[in-house]
Amino acid sequence: MRTERTGTHRPGHFRLITWIQLAFAVAAVVLIVYAADIAWGDIPRLSDGKPDLSGYYDTATITPFERRGSSEEFLSAEQAEQNARRTALGLAAGSANQDPDREAPPVGGDGSGGAAGNVGGYDSFWVDPGENNFKIDGKYPTSIIIDPPSGRLPEVTEAARERRRAAFRLGGDYGRRNDGTAWWYPGPGPYDNPEVRPYPDRCLSGFGSTAGPPMLSTLYNNHKRIVQTPGHVMILTEMVHDARIVRMNGEHAPDDVRRWFGDSIGWWEDDTLVVETTNFTDRPNFARGTRDMRVVERFSRLDEDTVLYNFTVEDPNVWERPFTGQYAWQQTDEPVYEYACHEGNYSMFGILGGARRMEREAMEKAAADSGD
């Protein structure tokens, strides 16, 4: 800014013109800061200017992974509200008061299906699958999958179909047939060791692809925590404290290195964090995929309370084409509690101990029978 100097300089006394220039300078600075604030919006940012994704999130949603029934792309606001009310009603009903003088449930099981396995289990007291549909830009999508436009997974390759048919022919629990070793076991598979149980039962990784990638909403423990630094982004999944580490601007590990959550590298495209994951094992968390799966996730902020989680999955071994899905992660004040999975894994004792008891009983019975 050019300062005019005319005539004699009188010390201690500013000229009027200098005051005006000063006023303009201050106004200009204020305008620049204001404009910058509008351009950047109310998104929190780190000192390097990148959006700050750090925080705790509740990723639960009642919106299904694939579109069901109607081919509508969005719910109306009334439908979304109705869904929320229905969910709340179900929760209340599932937690209704009981008869204080009730008797034990029936011998032979109570007939409950699904994971409750005829003995009952996951009622409202247990589950936290979400309370409402997620909203993006004021609209309520009817599915997490947005491409294909049908909201459903793409066609499966013939090779994948054949693999599933082969597994189905094996039959039984997890495709494992009782090979005769556990002759005493009436079910499909001998529970001889922990390694025949799925990862969640072994406290190795969560179910429902909660850590993925891609990371999906599941029955409970839907909290996530993101810690972001310039060099790495860490995404902690509450269930089994699965922690994914994304190396910013890194390179993928060699092809013979396989990781439980795949190998993730990240970079910024404007205000979007892009994460590419490859190098999966033969049992990725997203169980429909194979070791050759490639997942590209995009994290961006919709506002200071919401992160948009978008993902594209391709696996030529399984699907004819890639598919894309997205949903909103809500910032939450609820923390991710420490996950003491192994310490509280009494379930494994019950499952394997129960199998050993049945084995002993069968052997004693066989011995008694042969003695007749």
Added chain:
Amino acid sequence: MNNLKRTCVAALCAVPVLVGVKASAHHAFGAEFDPNRPLILRGPVVKIEWTNPHAWFHIEHTNEDGTKTVWMVEAGTPNTLLRRGIHRNSVPIGTQVVVDGYQSKDLSMRANGRNMTFANGQTMFMGSSGTGAPRDGADPTEGATADEQKKLDAAKEADSEKEKE
């Protein structure tokens, strides 16, 4: 550190009935609990473990012969319980509860606690549905709601897919 020592006691061999379940999902209740050993527990809470993913309620049950046995019953996650209005001070030690469920297959003192209430039958759920009226004529011991069942089915399918590969 859990130091359970189980002594397998010879008893009637119960055949587990996996009703319509080709592949069990997480926790595999059908694999862990015995549908032929139902029980009803009544007694004070003597200990609560507030752990993630499951809180554990220890309940002292008085047997028919007057002896007392402490049973362990599983509950929800801390965040789930908090949303239901239950925090670590909601159920003081000594609170009388009633639990019906099925015993663990290894015959340990563990049950799946399919219905845990206070002694008067009142549910532990203290959150508000926000809608007022409960489902008329609904049997609260029915299985999951439609949305919960979808999640259960998805989890089951995901696990079964994984195991098939």
